[in-house]
């Protein structure tokens with residue numbers, strides 16, 4: 001057993017927000033999804049106050065070692081999330097973490113208050129790091145802004161507040177330290193690294209409808225490792241590490257760099273059961289070994 005800010009988990013592998021649609025998967029796989037859910041907790045796609053269409057297509061560009069996305073937060077908005085999505089997500093056999101984003105402290109406060117008040121919700125992840133809309137990224141790029149946000153939302157709930165950090169700023173570790181001081185319970189990193197692809201048919205013009213996007217997958221694994229290590233050097237909070245995790249070795253590397261838990265993102269598009277595979281490969285060793293988790297037979 002391990003835990004996420006005090007929430008007991010069966011193993012240390014979560015999904016990265018927005019990379020696994022549990023409601024769509026339930027429709028496709030039925031109750032088999034509940035019997036064999038690949039993650040120890042489920043983190044939702046980002047929820048905003050109002051419904052959003054998302055960015056114009058194209059929204060994806062494949063890289064030799066990853067993806068660039070410019071999805072732009074399409075979602076049904078808070079009201080429909082609470083009435084339609086939450087009851088379905090509550091049937092999952094794992095704790096639920098709801099990821100929220102707003103364009104102001106007041107907007108985030110309304111989201112946190114509404115979501116955290118629901119019994120189905122175990123924790124809230126604050127997305128201050130989306131590379132595809134300006135406002136959320138600005139809040140998470142500046143330690144003072146992040147601290148101000150935490151100060152506004154911390155009094156609204158006793159449930160764990162996890163801050164999702166951006167790599168697209170001067171010092172993620174300084175933002176992490178500010179979040180810790182202002183009352184965050186945990187940190188997750190990294191969100192995607194800002195990137196761009198050009199349209200092969202139109203020289204000099206961006207391929208993605210949103211212009212730029214966020215890079216994920218193996219391309220960012222080394223960035224994630226460095227940033228998790230740097231953040232761990234500055235804070236004592238639990239860290240959910242992510243970025244290019246495809247195998248238990250990658251998960252283990254992030255944990256050795258300072259993460260307590262890991263999340264799988266882009267790899268789930270290729271293999272929806274990758275979370276289960278990595279969790280199975282990370283086996284608990286005896287209390288005497290001094291290690292919490294060990295690899296079982298991975299090359």
Ligand code: RRO
Nearest residue numbers: 070071072073130132192214
């Ligand atoms: O929806 C997106 O475009 C998106 C979000 Br909210 C995010 O946090 N990270 C990302 O890479 N894409």
